[in-house]
Amino acid sequence: MEYSCTDFKVxxxxxxxxxxxxxxxxxxxxxxxxxxxxxSLLSALKRNKEWFEEMIIKSSAVLLRGYDVRNAxxxxxxxxxFGWDDIRYVGPAPRxxxxxxxxxxxxxxxxxxxxxxxxxxxxxxxxxxxxxxCETPPPEGGQTPFVPSFRITERMLEEFPEAVEEIESKGLKxxxxxxNNKDTSFSSSSFSSMRGRSWEDxxxxxxxxxxxxxxxxxxxxxxWLPNDRMKTILGPRCLTKVFxxxxxxxxxxxxxxxxxxxxxxxxxxxxxxxxxxxxxKRCEEIIEEESIQFDWEKGDVLFLDNLALLHGxxxxxxxxxxxxxxxx
Ligand SMILES: [Fe+2]
Numbered sequence: 001m002e003y004s005c006t007d008f009k010v011x012x013x014x015x016x017x018x019x020x021x022x023x024x025x026x027x028x029x030x031x032x033x034x035x036x037x038x039x040s041l042l043s044a045l046k047r048n049k050e051w052f053e054e055m056i057i058k059s060s061a062v063l064l065r066g067y068d069v070r071n072a073x074x075x076x077x078x079x080x081x082f083g084w085d086d087i088r089y090v091g092p093a094p095r096x097x098x099x100x101x102x103x104x105x106x107x108x109x110x111x112x113x114x115x116x117x118x119x120x121x122x123x124x125x126x127x128x129x130x131x132x133x134c135e136t137p138p139p140e141g142g143q144t145p146f147v148p149s150f151r152i153t154e155r156m157l158e159e160f161p162e163a164v165e166e167i168e169s170k171g172l173k174x175x176x177x178x179x180n181n182k183d184t185s186f187s188s189s190s191f192s193s194m195r196g197r198s199w200e201d202x203x204x205x206x207x208x209x210x211x212x213x214x215x216x217x218x219x220x221x222x223x224w225l226p227n228d229r230m231k232t233i234l235g236p237r238c239l240t241k242v243f244x245x246x247x248x249x250x251x252x253x254x255x256x257x258x259x260x261x262x263x264x265x266x267x268x269x270x271x272x273x274x275x276x277x278x279x280x281k282r283c284e285e286i287i288e289e290e291s292i293q294f295d296w297e298k299g300d301v302l303f304l305d306n307l308a309l310l311h312g313x314x315x316x317x318x319x320x321x322x323x324x325x326x327x328x
Contacts, residue, residue: 005051006031007044011065015294019148024292025061025302028052038074041067045081053082056129057245060308061146063294064301072099072323075133078301084327087127090218091120092178092197098323105132105324106313114313115258116147116287119306119326122174122234122255124219127326130304130311135321137296142316144302145293146309150249153240155286156279163279164239167256171236171270174259178202180228199230236270243307251308257284296322 011027018024030036034044041064045052056062069075076099086101093106093114106114120126132144156164178199203211211230212222221233241253259265260280268274287310304311306326 005048007034007048013063013065013294015143015292017292019151019292022059024059024146024148025063025294026055026059027063027065028055029064029066036067038068038070041069042077042081045078049082056303056305057308060148060305061292062303064303065297065299067299067301069133069299069301071135072102072133075131075301075323075325076100076102079131079325079327082327084129087120087125087326087328089120089326090123092176092202094197094201095324101325102133102323103325105322110138110142110316110318110320113315116145116291116310116312117255117258118149118251118253118310121253122237125328127306127328129327130306131325131327132300132302132304133323134296134298134300134302135323136319137298137300138316138318138320140317141314142320142322143293143295143314144311144322145291145314146304146311147287147291149251149253149308149310150246151290152252152283152287152310153250155290156252156283159282159286160279163276167269167275168239170273172239172254172256172267173233173235173270173272174237174255174265174267175231175233176259176265177225177229177231178264180230181206183227183229246305246308249308252310253307256280257287296320 008028009031011029013025013027016023016025030040034040079101089095089103093108095107096104098104108114118126119130181198181200199211200206203214205211205214208224215222215232219234223231223233225231237254239254240250242248242250256267257280260267260275
């Protein structure tokens with residue numbers, strides 16, 4: 001199935017890459033003969049729903065560009081065309097509900113880089129698709145870089161075949177420590193960004209027993225530390241994962257680099273053994289080398305296959321408003 005669709009024209013964007021024969025992202029625009037108004041877009045999506053979904057899986061990332069998508073209401077209508085079920089966000093990022101299924105993306109300080117991750121990778125049920133809409137493009141920076149996950153596994157296997165298989169067979173364990181709302185260290189910068197929510201906010205309760213129950217329901221173990229800090233422990237978790245319909249690709253489905261050796265988080269093998277630092281450092285470099293990014297334009301809608309891509313957020317100058325929907 002090639003681009004046999006007359007309702008869209010394949011465009012280009014600066015920063016796109018060809019990975020294993022697929023252009024990422026696949027840019028879809030209005031054909032010359034047709035307009036980019038919102039109603040035309042909706043009917044084109046309705047006519048080509050299945051084709052469009054295949055393109056998301058095939059290219060891992062599809063960017064709708066050149067359409068007059070104005071706000072959260074429009075964005076929500078686009079999502080409704082596909083009928084994908086919603087999946088409620090669980091995690092440390094501060095987000096605000098905007099309209100129906102639409103939320104703000106991470107509201108952590110724009111000056112900070114939000115490190116690459118598969119959305120909700122540590123939660124039992126994670127979204128298959130992540131859709132982002134750019135309402136206000138930043139004047140500088142603020143890209144949403146993404147990374148073909150299978151490429152990380154391939155390159156790590158080339159350089160560290162034994163370490164990769166050892167971590168895979170033993171599994172990973174993560175820890176993360178959350179402060180409580182009253183803790184004065186909260187204003188320090190290390191706690192102010194995406195990892196900055198208190199356990200009360202993260203679990204939606206100020207009752208310790210209830211927070212613990214909710215954490216356990218998500219598959220986490222809990223330890224309470226002095227000053228009412230909550231340490232959550234997750235594991236064993238996989239290093240890589242193969243999903244149906246993704247050409248047998250082995251995805252780097254973990255958050256090892258993001259959590260390893262940080263002040264408030266750690267990653268190790270599930271039996272407690274340390275992972276060599278040089279392996280993690282090299283992995284960080286490889287992820288950056290494999291990343292793909294473009295500058296946001298107003299009205300852009302980006303569909304990401306969350307099973308196939310890691311994504312992050314570059315530091316940005318204000319203002320920047322990117323909205324998100326997560327789907328099953
Ligand atoms: Fe994310």
